[in-house]
Amino acid sequence: MTDLSADVVIVGAGPVGLTLAMELDRRGVSSLIIEKRRAGEPPNVKCNHVSARSMEIFRGLGIADRIRATGLPDDYPHSVSYRTTVTGREITCVPIPSRAGRERGDPGPDTDWPTPEPPHRINQIFLEPVLFEAALERPGIEIVNEAKVTGFTDTGGGVTVSIERDDGRTFSASGRYMVGCDGGRSEVRSAIGAKLQGDAVVQRVQSTYIRAPGLIDLMDGPPTWGMFAYNPVRTGVVYSIDGRDTWLIHNYLKEDEADFDSVDRDWAIRQILGVDDDFSYEILTREDWFGRRLVVDKLREGNVFICGDAAHLWVPYAGYGMNAGIADAHNLAMHMGGVFAGWADPSALDAHEAERLPITEQVSHFAMNHAHEMARKRKAVPPEIDDDTPEGAAAREKAGKALYDLNVQQYCCAGLNFGYYYEASPLIVRDGTPPPYSMGDFTASTVPGARLPNVRIDDEQWLYDVQGTGFALICTDPESEVESLLSAARAAGLPITLIDLPDAPEPYGKALVLARPDNHIAWRSNKVPTDPTALIDRLRGVRVPEAVR
CATH class of the missing domain: 3.50.50.60 (FAD/NAD(P)-binding domain)
Known part of the structure; x- marks a missing residue:
């Protein structure tokens, strides 16, 4: 060749x-x-x-x-439910719209995203x-x-x-x-x-990909994208792959189950699904794995x-x-x-x-801490969780609230998407500290290093669409003089687009915000720096003094 x-x-x-x-x-x-x-x-x-x-x-x-x-099919819910078994009682559900549901504007905690x-x-x-x-x-x-x-x-x-x-x-x-x-x-x-470097083993998971055409018909309620089995005998999760016949099953091994062969796979699958020995399914692939933090x-x-x-x-x-x-x-x-x-x-x-x-x-x-907390929940499943008694109902209500509050962060994780920032970058001019973020929450900010808040420009375009693959200078003050900065950028070959945003939302507290091609903010100020070339050189990786403003 x-x-x-x-x-x-x-x-x-x-x-x-x-x-x-x-x-x-x-x-x-x-x-x-x-x-x-x-x-x-x-x-x-x-x-x-x-x-x-x-x-x-x-x-x-x-x-x-x-x-x-x-x-998944257009109307298949992207929700995540917690059940005694996949075919058993529902304990709680994090409602997430289907593809068609998002277009209709169906409600849910996963619907208010600051992005198209x-x-x-x-x-x-x-x-x-x-x-x-x-x-x-x-x-x-x-x-x-x-x-x-x-x-x-x-x-x-x-x-x-x-x-x-x-x-x-x-x-x-x-x-x-x-x-x-x-x-x-x-x-x-x-x-x-x-x-x-890190933690070599956080959890052990016996994972099986199956075809089971009859599973949906056995469910006590509508299927969801993710279905967690939460019972004292076996805990695991089943993900719908095609919305019809194929499913991925994760069986979480317990601390005293030393290796993957210590648990009978077929038995565990049936306990998670809540089906008896007459139920038929086909194993397509299996891949057992360690959860790590490395x-x-x-x-x-x-x-x-x-x-x-x-x-x-x-x-x-x-x-x-x-x-x-x-x-x-x-x-x-x-x-x-x-x-x-x-x-x-x-x-x-x-x-x-x-x-x-x-x-x-x-x-x-974030991922490891969440895994540890879920492991604690799995070890503490109340024995009466599936009982048709007042005690069983109370156990389901209590467990449901705890499971929802913990896992809505995971499945509606705006913080992991948009909260992180590049604090130690040599190509960013520091000016303040971005707000803290969690797995589920963040506060939009124009502090350098943070993600540029994406806003709608018109019926067709959002801010990132206009920015394209170059830098963007967002100008919220029509009186700002920006030509010296644009000229310095063009002289260095830096691709840059001026975007006037006079009606910018609250996070845009400065008159000028300069974003990189990866939509992270490199610099902000109320006026162009006295030496625009020094700023541009900083963004290009040319070593200049820290005090660029």
């Missing part, structure tokens, strides 16, 4: 690698993706949730509608083909399937990659940079000497980077394993795009690690 080249070589064509390639292509940067699986081979049944922030990113790529049209792109429930087996097809449509992306990276050399000026096809043929590829998006067992991570000590070695599960592994609460990886890709593509376009200094790439590592550490603790 002929040797290949691209600006960036990406290892892994999962959601993170494909998103990175499309974000780079959007910025005029070519990429070559090396993927072990054959073209069209489905992934494992993993992530079931695309966050609102990820959907905003997919909107920028022009594929949000394609993703939202895929997954709320989250979407879709399993990775449906998401990934959409991303793969969209990537193939882009001229700057080439994907080589059924191939693996066998080694690479960082020459200082670029990376040379050795590749072997499944049929034994070998070839090489070269790029300015290489990015390992090759999952939790990342060989790229090992090769650059990055070490995972984050690498570095994201880069020279010209080689890692993203996604290669960089962080944690308990998949709130669906934030994949979604954090998509945010990694979006951030890295911005920095790399700036370097290739010439407006960013190569040293700006150091900001990727300074920005993303603290966030992955924060999110990993």
Whole structure:
């Protein structure tokens, strides 16, 4: 096979690698993706949730509608219910509208998102083909399937990659940079000497993907996207994959169940579903796994980077394993795009690690703490929870309130989507401290480092749509003089758009707010700085004094 080249070589064509390639292509940067699986081979049944922030990113790529049209049927509820068993009594429910329900404006705690792109429930087996097809449509992306990276050399000026096809043929590829998006067992991570640190085992889960066409007919109430079985014998969760016949079952092992084989799989499945031995189902795949909280000590070695599960592994609460990886890709593509376009200094790439590592550490603790709290709840299921008695009803009411209050944060997690900020970035001019955030809540802010509050511009467009792939200078005061700042940006080749927003909402407390291409705020003030060039150089990664204002 002929040797290949691209600006960036990406290892892994999962959601993170494909998103990175499309974000780079959007910025005029070519990429070559090396993927072990054959073209069209489905992934494992993993992530079931695309966050609102990820959907905003997919909107920028022009594929949000394609993703939202895929997954569960239009009217299948995206709600999460807690039941004695999947076919038993409902204890509580977090009501989340279906795809059609969102369009109708159905109520629920998951409906007041400050964005045109709320989250979407879709399993990775449906998401990934959409991303793969969209990537193939882009001229700057080439994907080589059924191939693996066998080694690479960082020459200082670029990376040379050795590749072997499944049929034994070998070839090489070269790029300015290489990015390992090759999952939790990342060989790229090992090769650059990055070490995972944290908690190796938070929980153990026996996971089974089944086909059970008759399950919905046995349910005591309408099916929901996620159904937790909460009883003293067995606790677990069942996710609807296609809204009809296929289901993913997670059986949470207890502390005294030392290994995955210590629990009979069929028995546990039947206890979680609440069915007897006459009920028939088919096991499609099984994948037992450890819930972990592990984050690498570095994201880069020279010209080689890692993203996604290669960089962080944690308990998949709130669906934030994949979604954090998509945010990694979006951030890295911005920095790399700036370097290739010439407006960013190569040293700006150091900001990727300074920005993303603290966030992955924060999110990993949110997920782990939630996992520990749910484990405590599972150990304390009242024995009378399913009794048809006043005591049973009281137990269900008490447990229902506790389960709802804890888990509405996970499934309506605005804080994890929009609350985080880049406090330690060398490319951001500090001015105040963004408000604290939790898994479920945040306060919109224009403090540098925070996410730019997205607001509606007209019937068709929101602020991010107008911003595009460049910087945006948001001007809320028509009297502000901004030409000197715009001129300094253009002189440095920095892509920038002036957006007048005279009726800006409350978070826009300053006359001028400058946002980066990744929609995070870089600077704000009531007037242009006395030395606009120094500010622009700061944003480009050129070292300047801290006191830029």
